[in-house]
Amino acid sequence: MTEAITLAIDSQFDHVFLVGLSVHAVCAGLGLGDEAAGAVELSVVEAVNNCVEHAYREEPGHRVEIHLAAAFGALRVAVRDRGRCLDWAAACARADAYAADAAAEGGRGVFIMRSLMDGVDYVSTDGLNELILIKRLPSAATEAPRPAAS
Amino acid sequence: MTEAITLAIDSQFDHVFLVGLSVHAVCAGLGLGDEAAGAVELSVVEAVNNCVEHAYREEPGHRVEIHLAAAFGALRVAVRDRGRCLDWAAACARADAYAADAAAEGGRGVFIMRSLMDGVDYVSTDGLNELILIKRLPSAATEAPRPAAS
Amino acid sequence: MELAQRIEGSVLVAKACDHRVDARQAADFKLQLLALVAADHPLIALDLSDVDFIDSSGLGAIVAAHKQLGTRGNLVIVGAKPAVANLFRLTRMDKVFRMYPAEAEALAALMH
Amino acid sequence: MELAQRIEGSVLVAKACDHRVDARQAADFKLQLLALVAADHPLIALDLSDVDFIDSSGLGAIVAAHKQLGTRGNLVIVGAKPAVANLFRLTRMDKVFRMYPAEAEALAALMH
C-alpha cells in the first residue's frame, strides 16, 4: 500500500515553515513518533533551505517540490529543484569536517540529514536535482505514535 | 506578507488523509486555534473527496491540487481538479435540502463547507475546476493558537 | 477499519480503532456496521473515543446502520471528541443519535 | 523575530518569542544577538522555552553571537524543548553552550 503526497513552495525562506509543519503532521499520521517526525521535519527543512539558498541563490520565483511516499515500510522524501546542482560526494566529505568545527556558523545541513535519516542520496538528471531522504517506518506492531524517547 | 504552499495527491481516497493532516498543521502554524483548524481540515477533505468521487469518478491517475495561501488576514484554499465540473448554484440549492434530511447517507459535503468556512466559491475555466474556501485568520493581537471553544 | 466488538449485557459495544474515519474506510465501516445490525444486535453503543477526525462519508456509514436498524433497536455514540461531536452537531445528527461521554452512561441508558 | 529582553542582576535574559527559529528569521535573530553582545552584555541567558523548532541556520545565529562574545563573557541556553535540545546534542553544541532547564539555574550558574 502506497500513500503519497507532494508539497510545493516558491523558492523563499518565508514559506519553508509550512513545509516543516506539513511534513511533521504527515510523519505522525504515518505512525512515526514525535521525535522521529521532528527528525524528518528538520532534515527536510535543511534540504529545502539548501534549494532556496544554494540551488536558487535566494532568488524567488522558482519551485521547490517535496514528494513524500510511504511504501515497503519506509518513508521516502524527494526534495526537487531545477537550480544549480551539487557535488554530493564533495558535500558529504565537507560535512564531517564542518560538523567537527564548533565555531562554524553554517555547513551543518548535510551532516544533520545524514545523521538523522536512515538513508540520504542525491541525483541530478537533465537539470532536475533530487535529494532523497529515507526513514524507516515503525512496523505495524508498533504503529501507534510513541512518546518521544529524548 | 503572503505565505503559501501547494499540496497535491493522486485521485484516490487512500491519500486524502495526508492532505487533511497537512492542512490542519498549516492552519495551526498560521495561528488558527484547534477548532478552526479542524473546520478547515474537514472542509478541505470534503472538497478533495468530491474531486475524487465526482470530478474523477474514483478513477486513479488524476491530480488533485490544494493551494493554500495566507494574505490580507485570511487563509484562501483553492482545491483544483481537471475532471467533470459542477453546477455550483444547483449544488448549493440541493445542499440545504440534503442537510435537512436526517436519513440521507450522503450529500452533506457542500453544506459542511458552507457552514464552516467564511466563504466558498467555485469557478471552472478551460477545464480547470477550482473550489475556493476562505477562512479569516485571527488578527495579530490574538495570533497565538487559542484553546478550542467547543 | 478495525471495529472491536464486545457484549455488555444486552448491548453490543463496537469501538472504532482508527484515528480517522474518512472516505478511505467509509465503505468498509458501513459494511461492518450493517453486519452488526444484520446479526440481530438491536442495541449498539458505537465507541468513537479513539477517532480524531470524521468526515461526511464516515457519518454516512453510521446513518446507514441507523436506518437499517429502524425502530427495531437503538444505536448510540460514545466518547466523541470535540471534532467528532462538532460534525454531529453541525449536521444535526446529535438530534438523531444520543451521545454519551462514556460507555457506562450509554449502557445505563440503553438497558433502561 | 521578537527577542524579549530583561536584566537580572548581572545577566541579560533574552527570550525568543517565536515558535520557530529558522532561515526566515536567522539573519534578523543573529543581528539582534550580536547587538546584545555589542551593547556590552557579557552574560547572556538565551531563553528558548517557546521554541518548538530550530534549524541549522538558527543554530548558526547563536554560534555567531557566541564567537563574537569570545572569552569576554558567557552565553547559556535556557529551557530548550526536546527538539531543540536534540539539535544541540546532535551537532555537539551541548558541549559549547551550557544548557539549563530553567532560568533560575542559569542565573545561579552565571553569577557564580
Ligand SMILES: Nc1ncnc2c1ncn2[C@@H]1O[C@H](COP(=O)(O)OP(=O)(O)O)[C@@H](O)[C@H]1O
Ligand atoms: N541544493 C543544493 N544545491 C547546490 N549546492 C548545495 C545544495 N545543498 C548544499 N549545497 C552545497 O553544500 C554545502 C553544504 O551544505 P549544508 O551542509 O546544508 O550547509 P550550509 O547550507 O549551511 O552551507 C553548501 O554550503 C553548498 O555549497
Ligand SMILES: Nc1ncnc2c1ncn2[C@@H]1O[C@H](COP(=O)(O)OP(=O)(O)O)[C@@H](O)[C@H]1O
Ligand atoms: N468536485 C465535484 N465535481 C463534480 N460534481 C461534484 C463535485 N462536488 C460535488 N459534486 C456534486 O454535488 C453533489 C453534492 O456534493 P456533496 O454535498 O459533497 O455530497 P456528496 O459528495 O456526499 O454527494 C454531489 O453528489 C455531486 O453530484
